[in-house]
Amino acid sequence: MSCGIYFGATSICLALHKDGKTDVVANDSGDRVTPAMVAYFGKDRNVGLGAKQGRIRNASNTIVNVKHIIGKNFNEPFIQKLVKESSCKIINQKNLPVYEVESNEKRIAVTPQEVLVLIFKKMYSIASSQGGLDVMDVVLTVPTNFTTEQSNTISKAASVAGFRICRIVNEASAAALAYDIGQDTSAEISNVLVYRLGGTSMSIAVLNVNCGMYRILESYEQMDCGGSHFTSSLVEACAVEFKRQWRVDVRDNKRGMAKLSNACETCKHVLSTLNTASTFVESVHEGIDFQNKVSRAKLESLIQSHLQECLQPVDKVLESAKLTHVDIHKVVLVGGSTRIPKLQQLLRAKFPEAEMLNTLAPEEVVAIGAAKQAALISGHDDIQLLDVESVQGECIPYALLVKVSNSDETSLQTAVPKNTYIPVRRQHTYTVQEDKSSVCIGVYCGEEGSTEEECILVAKLVLTDLPTDCQKEKQVTTVFHYRREGSIHITCTEVVSGKSSGVTIETGESSAFVGESSKSVSEDVNNTAATPEQ
Incomplete structure (x- = not known):
């Protein structure tokens, strides 16, 4: 069972990918999001809704906004501001902020890591109620500005709680994946603005989506706006x-x-x-x-003044990314505060030509995207990759390029971009000239933008006896499936006649794509491609 977790400052959400579907799991109270709070009351420790309901009477022992102090030093200005405003006492312990609460009639110090473990244990019990205790693969999400140390702190806490961490991705990329941006049409190129406004903070990220890959162009986060x-x-x-x-x-x-x-x-x-x-x-x-x-x-x-304050950074982020409002094709809304109709109206006025994506509950978007990524990593689905700069794993250091003879494609076209994480599936459709009865698909390994002479031919697929008197335009659909173990399966099918051809490049033969020498591949793979599967 694969799941994705969005851990926010005020709430936490868990989504599961099971039986080919991705959905958010409700907690024991029936809510789809759980307050990220921990309360100490006598000998008990309440997590989630129980802590929130008792906050009025037990404010001094209720820990909130733990996400904001992870990996911070006690003397930082933001932490000092929290110390003054927090109902729960925050003390200095080895220059790190630590909560001081009363438990079992004693004053104890509670580290942020301990709070995280309690919250993730609560989420583990929620996930366990859906079955699948034997395997609990999880993808965690973190803000784009989180350091490696902060990400590792959250990852370790989730591991202690019982989850098996597959990967950590940034929240903006997970939000884009939740709407399958760039996944349905692999050739899609677009700029996406992910606008998140939560309970205590806001963040803005601009993503460039190219052939299913997400690249963050610019990001911004403000802690005192929510x-x-x-x-x-x-x-x-x-x-x-x-x-x-x-x-x-x-x-x-x-x-x-x-x-x-x-x-x-x-x-x-x-x-x-x-x-x-x-x-x-x-x-x-x-x-x-x-x-x-x-x-x-x-x-x-x-x-009104707060809304304007929340929108002002948008222009700065676009300017830093060297984009204008017209360059943004989609706007993704994340965070419960984006439900406010006036805020959505102001965003639409800023981006009148962009598509506003708000069909998913804004508190659940990131968790759903993370669950989809978890399904890919666990091999439960053929969802494609996430942001190259935010994930770690085995990837292709060279691009797969294609040249189609007897078609409008006269030069090499990128089929699978460089640095694509595997496993991955890419599909491309090419038009064949009406009077041609055959087509040749040449697959090359090299750098994007290289000429045919600079690349290495790794496979060649030929379709013959194609109809020349058909009324419909002939199209060849080519699918590239780069499997987890490193092998590549390529199939091409002519839509009208149904004729197809395929070839599999085994792991040893495709080793150049994951870092070994390319010379042996050009020799071995050509032999494999000479006898394509019919």
């Missing part, structure tokens, strides 16, 4: 309204403000789908109940 700011604006407005009604300032009551914040967060979510919502808090201050009706227009006016 959906929590929208909630805070609504909380402040409700506090002002409470004071107007009762002549009492609830802002001096921490517990009352915590209750009001929970109610406003729920109200904000409702306003993403409905035009009006109500906030009701029982005994918010000195036994006084509070109820307030909020419209979507009211919320949008309150958060």
Whole structure:
């Protein structure tokens, strides 16, 4: 069983690829995302929804936003800001930030790594409820700016929890894969902007998709911009309204403000789908109940400045990537805060010609893409590769090039790009001239952009006795399947007549593609290609 995990600052999501399908798994509460929180209460440790529900009464022992302090030094300005704002005490331990909580009537220090292990154990139990305990292959996702040390910390925690780590990929590439960008049409070339706005942070990445490969052109992340700011604006407005009604300032009551914040967060979510919502808090201050009706227009006016702040970095990222708004073909929305209709409207105004991809739940997009990548690595599906710069594994150091005789293809065309991770499947279709009864497919090994003389012929497939009197245009579909063990299986089929030919280049013969000398391949593979399969 293969799964993908998106570990965010405020929530974590797990998707499974099983029986050819990819879907998000609901937790024991029926929710498809789980709060990334851990709470210590007496002898118990609550993870997920239980920790969130008890946060108001147990704020000093509830650990949140652990993702933000992984791999950071205690003296960094951002950590110092967290120390001042966090309800749970953060202390300095060997220049590293560590949480101090009360457990079993004792004050103990809890490292971020220990918190991660507890959260991943919770996700492992959720995955186990779907069966497949014997194999739990997982692809983890991390932000594009994560260091190797930070990625390894998350990977080790997941391993301790019981997962078998296949690969770590960046969140932007996983989000693009969730929508199969560049996978359905291998020849597709496009620029994709992945816009993520979560609970406490935002990130923007620009990807270039070429022949199914993802390359990050530019990325940006901001830690103090997220959906929590929208909630805070609504909380402040409700506090002002409470004071107007009762002549009492609830802002001096921490517990009352915590209750009001929970109610406003729920109200904000409702306003993403409905035009009006109500906030009701029982005994918010000195036994006084509070109820307030909020419209979507009211919320949008309150958060207008925050929305503009969230969109300003988009122009900077495009400028750094040397692109304009017209160059972006697709926009992928990630993160729960992108559900806000006004934000989507502003993004559409910025990219009027781009396709807005928001059919998948934004909190689940990254996990779904990671699960698809896990299926590929585990050999459970023929999904294609992910971003070259963000993954590690065996890859092809040379490109596979094709020349088709008796067609419009007069020069070498790239079939499988250099640095493609295996296993991988590529399909290309070529048009054959109507008066030709045969076609020859020549497959070469070399650098992209090289001439025929500079490349090595590794296979030649010939289709003969093709119809010349057909009314339909003749097309030859060629499939390149680079298998896990290193062998290459190439088949070509003429669509009208159904005639086909194929050849398999075995592992030893194709060793040049994974790093050995190319001289032996040109000799051995030519012998293999001389007797194609009919």
